[in-house]
Amino acid sequence: MSTEFRKLLFEVSEALVTDELSALKFLSLDYVAKGTLETIHEPKAFFEVLQERDMIEAGNLFFLKELLYRIRRIDLLSAHLGSSREEMERELRVPGRAQVSDYRQLLYEIAEDLTSENVQKVKFLLRGPLLKSKLQENASMLQVFLEMEINGIIEEDNLTMLKDIFQGFRADLKKKIDAYEEKKREKYSREEVRYPVSVSVYPEEQGAEGEAAKQYGKIYKMKNNPHGYCLIINNHIFKNPHHNREGTLQDGEAVKKVFKWLQFETVEYMDLEGKKIYDTVEEYSKKDHRNMDCFVCFIFSHGEKDKIKGVDDECVNIEALVSRFTGTNCPSLAGKPKVFIIQACQGSERHPSVAVESDSSGHLEVDARPSTSIPDRADFLIGMATVEDYLCYRSRNTGSVYIQSxxxxxKSLCPQRVDLATILTKVNHEVATKDINGFKQMPKITSTLLKLLIFEVPQ
Known part of the structure; x- marks a missing residue:
């Protein structure tokens, strides 16, 4: 990190007070887990966490600028970041530019608009739904909102109780929430008009898949050609030759064959350094996906907990990669499925005496799992080669057990119109029941899909 960049963050952190830090943490909840934020008590530590997640870095300070703009510290924007209120307002009018979600903005603005008396009324009305210990005199409105989220009282698509609370004494805030919900409905309505996905458009659906479609109500549209990008990041040759991943070329070939058959625009990038992994994923998040149905990304490399390694052994946070494709950051994929399949080794230990080598080191940490914030974002499906504390395996000759399965x-189930989540579940069972030289492997699925994802097979 450059001295100038560190100095800038230091000067900004010195100018922030406790309430402003709380606001910054609240506005960043879509990117940093609540548990992590609770351990942060001063701005410098907060900025360090944002750097670890690649949210801010020298040459890329937009998220910091947006945060300062949201909390109305225009003086810091001008003095340290060379920006202004007018510039930020122009920037944030660009579709997909804002990184703080409309939902977080709404709650923060409501909290700022409430008087001390209003806050006490809200706390009184929440006695029962929330524990009394969570409604202490000194609890801020942002803290109350967090407790309401934790208890499932409010969420991005359900603010009914909050509207009921404000109806009695702050009808203006109730109208503000109504306007937010109407804007959200209009956005979804536009997506439905542009991309009809009702089950009725698939008259050929019969049997188990048809029943499943009826149960879930809708299927993601999969009618364009190409359906979308299939991005493959495949790290084979590392700068440290002892870390080379033999067998990964077979995985790349297998994936390319399947997804070209399924009419995806398939591209493979080999042997990327850590920063290049992030830059490549970000490049695809900025593409125009309006005429695409889906986005698929495979990553094959070594990894650590929550991270993927580049061939230079520099790590990239999985959360930072996946978050590039949220509806806010990639609006042309809003409402469309985003699939990430990650086969990542845990360390540099290799086993040359056996045909199947471990993608994990002896201390059995988690291979590389997505952040717990990911399930809060709709339309994602993340397949991991292994769960916590288990090894994943790769044959030097035939590729990884998980990817090949x-x-x-x-190849066998897509023609039968079996949805991808079901296919991954079958893969889980198949891999878990294998005896791999006396060892076991258990893959993992994390899904926030709202519809069935069925790949159309060309006739």
């Missing part, structure tokens, strides 16, 4: 099952 996935490709084999897609």
């Amino acid at each position: 996935l490709c084999d099952n897609m």
